[in-house]
Amino acid sequence: MTVEEFDDYKIEEGSIQFDKKSAIAFGCIGTLDATANVEEIVKKCEGIVVKKAKRITDMTVALTGHAKVAATRDISGLSNEGLKNGVYAYGTDTFSKPFVFSARVLDMDGKVKYIAFTNLENVKGLSVKVNNDTTEIEMKDFEFSALPDSNKKFYYEAYEDELEDETVKQKWLTNFTPELVKAGE
DSSP, X not given: OOOOOOOOOEEEEXXXXXXXXXXXXXXXXXXXXXXXXXXXXXXXXXTEEEEEEEEEEEEEEEEEEEEOHHHHHHHHTOBOTTSOTTOOBOOTTOOOOOEEEEEEEEOTTOOEXXXXXXXXXXXXXXXXXXXXXXXSOOOXXXXXXXXXXXXSOSEEEEETTTOOOHHHHHHTTTSOOHHHHSOOO
């Protein structure tokens, strides 16, 4: 079945997965905004542009939400290495590792689209903000750079109605890899 219309309405069940670790729930997602960064190469002859080429260098992914503690620690690179149990720290040697973000997107009719970014890196670093003067808990802002994976892809999507492989459906949110969605040779 070919999906002809799908209006992104709601994003849910976001998960993050670091290399050799099980996927964990991200938490409550507010917004996801991803934009490809395009670089233009031009050829000039006598000062006039005569030819252009474009290439996608990476993607900028902005995410807001109420992330779970484990997800926030992993994304930010907080670690308790060398510290007492229960103590986590962030410092000059703190770097987060690349990870996979996957989620389900629903339209208003309840149809499902799966999305995944397979090689995200945190670009913002840790931010801490507490506001005693608010009536609503603010969502945290995250910013990532999506880099190409082993398939030279940044982003994947699949509509549930078009997806025939049950293994892909089952593993999308918990164990997404570029190999999972690659067609057989």
